[in-house]
Amino acid sequence: MARVEAIPALEEAASVAGPRQRGLWSDAFHRLTRNKLAMMGLIIMAFVIVLTILGNYVDAVQRYDPRVQEFERLQDPSWDHWFGTDQLGRDNWSRTLQGLWVSLRVALGVSVVVLIVGLAIGGLAAMGGRTMDNVMMRITDIAYAFPDLLFIILLRSALQGQDLPILGDPIIQMIIAISFVGWVTIARLVRGQMLSLKNRDFVTAARAMGASNWRIVFTHMLPNTLGPVTVALVFGIPLAIFAEAALGYLGLSVPIPTASLGKLVADGNRYIETQYWLVLIPAAFIALIMLCFTFIGDGLRDALDPRSR
Amino acid sequence: MTGYIIRRVLWTVPVLWAIVTITFFLMHSVPGGPFDKERELPPTVRANLEAKYGLDKPLLEQYVVYLENLLQGDLGVSMESQRPVTEIIKEGFGVSLELGVSAFVFATVFGFTMGLLAALNHNRPGDYLGVFFATIGSAMPNFILATFLVIVFSVQLGWTDVIGWELWNPQKMILPMVSLGMLPAAYIARITRASMLDVLNQDYVRTARAKGLSEWRVIIRHTVRNALVPILTVLGPIFAVLVTGSFIIETTFAINGVGSYFVSSIGARDYGVIMGTTLFFAFIVVVANLVVDLLYAVVDPRIRYG
Numbered sequence: 001m002a003r004v005e006a007i008p009a010l011e012e013a014a015s016v017a018g019p020r021q022r023g024l025w026s027d028a029f030h031r032l033t034r035n036k037l038a039m040m041g042l043i044i045m046a047f048v049i050v051l052t053i054l055g056n057y058v059d060a061v062q063r064y065d066p067r068v069q070e071f072e073r074l075q076d077p078s079w080d081h082w083f084g085t086d087q088l089g090r091d092n093w094s095r096t097l098q099g100l101w102v103s104l105r106v107a108l109g110v111s112v113v114v115l116i117v118g119l120a121i122g123g124l125a126a127m128g129g130r131t132m133d134n135v136m137m138r139i140t141d142i143a144y145a146f147p148d149l150l151f152i153i154l155l156r157s158a159l160q161g162q163d164l165p166i167l168g169d170p171i172i173q174m175i176i177a178i179s180f181v182g183w184v185t186i187a188r189l190v191r192g193q194m195l196s197l198k199n200r201d202f203v204t205a206a207r208a209m210g211a212s213n214w215r216i217v218f219t220h221m222l223p224n225t226l227g228p229v230t231v232a233l234v235f236g237i238p239l240a241i242f243a244e245a246a247l248g249y250l251g252l253s254v255p256i257p258t259a260s261l262g263k264l265v266a267d268g269n270r271y272i273e274t275q276y277w278l279v280l281i282p283a284a285f286i287a288l289i290m291l292c293f294t295f296i297g298d299g300l301r302d303a304l305d306p307r308s309r
Numbered sequence: 310m311t312g313y314i315i316r317r318v319l320w321t322v323p324v325l326w327a328i329v330t331i332t333f334f335l336m337h338s339v340p341g342g343p344f345d346k347e348r349e350l351p352p353t354v355r356a357n358l359e360a361k362y363g364l365d366k367p368l369l370e371q372y373v374v375y376l377e378n379l380l381q382g383d384l385g386v387s388m389e390s391q392r393p394v395t396e397i398i399k400e401g402f403g404v405s406l407e408l409g410v411s412a413f414v415f416a417t418v419f420g421f422t423m424g425l426l427a428a429l430n431h432n433r434p435g436d437y438l439g440v441f442f443a444t445i446g447s448a449m450p451n452f453i454l455a456t457f458l459v460i461v462f463s464v465q466l467g468w469t470d471v472i473g474w475e476l477w478n479p480q481k482m483i484l485p486m487v488s489l490g491m492l493p494a495a496y497i498a499r500i501t502r503a504s505m506l507d508v509l510n511q512d513y514v515r516t517a518r519a520k521g522l523s524e525w526r527v528i529i530r531h532t533v534r535n536a537l538v539p540i541l542t543v544l545g546p547i548f549a550v551l552v553t554g555s556f557i558i559e560t561t562f563a564i565n566g567v568g569s570y571f572v573s574s575i576g577a578r579d580y581g582v583i584m585g586t587t588l589f590f591a592f593i594v595v596v597a598n599l600v601v602d603l604l605y606a607v608v609d610p611r612i613r614y615g
Contacts, residue, residue: 141320141324142324142327142328142331144594144598145324145325145328145591145594145595145598146328146331146591146594147550147553147554147590147591147594149554149557150553150556150571150587150590150591153575154332154335154336154575154583154587155335157339157575158335158336158338158339160339162338238448242450245450245452245453246450246452246557249452249557249560250557250560250572250575251576252575265452265453265456269456269561272456272459272460272464272471273463273464273471276460276464279456279460280456280457280460283453283456283457286450286453287448287449287450287453287457290448290449290450291444291445291448291449294444294447294448295444298444
């Protein structure tokens with residue numbers, strides 16, 4: 001089939017006369033930059049992420065080894081130890097950075113796994129006919145009856161200490177446990193979006209022109225589900241951070257001597273009446289990250305779907 | 310209608326069975342048994358203990374035995390304390406229920422008030438206050454909030470106790486209740502605000518105002534009553550989450566509820582208690598979802614025929 005060539009004169013006229021054409025995503029990005037809370041969240045998160053990476057790989061930023069117990073115990077914050085020292089005489093600044101790195105890696109891993117699994121299963125349920133759809137919905141029913149955090153805890157303790165290749169890594173185990181609960185939301189969303197897109201005129205038109213099923217799914221339907229999916233993914237990040245912190249709080253995150261934010265809170269709780277910054281600092285970081293991602297999520301939702309305001 | 314109710318009630322059976330099965334096999338894949346202590350047990354003692362609890366039998370046989378016992382209401386025995394699991398749950402559930410119900414009442418009253426305040430002051434300071442609260446509240450894990458509250462009210466001001474729970478004793482009641490109830494309160498506030506704003510824009514509200522009814526009467530009789538429907542439907546799941554989800558708060562404030570038994574049994578690999586508490590929690594969630602679905606069907610005829 002011959003393609004219609006762009007007419008140079010018309011293109012020129014458009015660029016001179018009307019406002020520049022913007023696609024959905026650059027338009028959304030433009031709206032997002034005008035959302036103050038979302039931009040604040042983005043800037044703070046960018047700062048925290050850079051700080052965390054530097055703090056785990058650059059000695060000058062990390063300052064001390066988070067595992068070595070060489071200082072006087074339970075020191076107040078000072079010029080030498082910005083966040084003080086813990087109950088075993090370890091530098092709390094480096095331990096907090098280490099805990100942040102655990103949280104961020106888990107959150108990133110969960111987002112990637114949940115996106116892939118959610119798109120695949122949600123897409124299959126929508127495009128794969130009735131039986132597939134029914135099985136999918138029954139699985140969701142069961143997943144809803146299981147209290148989320150309870151299941152994550154059970155799964156994490158079942159995986160813990162198992163002698164498995166690759167899966168033996170505690171971070172990967174936490175990613176699996178949290179993703180197991182998280183994919184359901186994305187899958188349901190993708191299914192709903194795809195089912196409603198399936199009967200839209202532009203899909204019918206593509207089909208009439210002889211496009212294959214794959215082409216329809218990948219070039220026409222998938223891009224149209226990505227907006228809501230992105231929003232749901234960003235809102236999923238605080239939940240993953242929370243789940244990891246809760247696991248750490250119950251002693252089911254990374255094994256000692258590695259620090260995680262939840263474990264720092266749990267350890268610090270014992271000294272809350274005398275050295276309350278021990279618990280305040282990691283708690284504040286958890287709350288800060290969750291709040292930033294909530295703001296970013298709110299901003300993205302408004303930017304991608306201006307009608308929802 | 311009867312057909313729908315029967316189908317919906319029967320559907321809880323396979324859901325509960327699936328949960329029993331998943332939990333059972335997950336539990337038994339946890340590395341190390343309940344008798345792996347720091348101090349090595351003599352092999353004969355260990356063999357006897359394992360025989361007593363049937364741990365020496367094939368996994369599938371243990372599973373069948375567990376299901377049989379379960380059908381008779383027997384949740385097995387705690388291998389740690391040798392007590393029946395049902396007894397442990399009975400003992401702990403009183404406290405968990407007190408805590409859950411107080412948090413539920415707090416969440417409903419506080420959340421509803423904030424949502425109402427926000428909706429009636431749409432785009433004015435009251436609204437910003439409500440939305441601010443709803444955002445902060447929904448981004449704050451309960452044990453982090455508990456930490457902040459303890460630092461301010463117990464450590465700095467000395468008004469409340471650091472640990473413990475006692476109904477009607479404000480020093481031991483307020484912090485656990487508020488920490489647990491804040492997240493659902495924020496959620497209820499969000500829904501109340503959205504639902505109220507929606508109803509306030511309806512034609513019949515304009516009609517009521519046009520008739521010359523007092524603003525107070527318009528809000529109480531014509532708005533709030535209609536805005537309540539979406540709020541009522543989320544209360545069921547919230548109740549279930551509060552009663553079953555208090556284990557972290559129970560651990561934080563050293564409260565001896567079912568949740569704290571669950572947490573300590575995970576560390577001790579006490580199969581009986583882990584299974585029992587998990588099933589008990591799942592049962593509450595399933596029943597709460599069932600009640601909500603049935604109420605939906607009563608309120609909205611489209612569902613029972615759909």
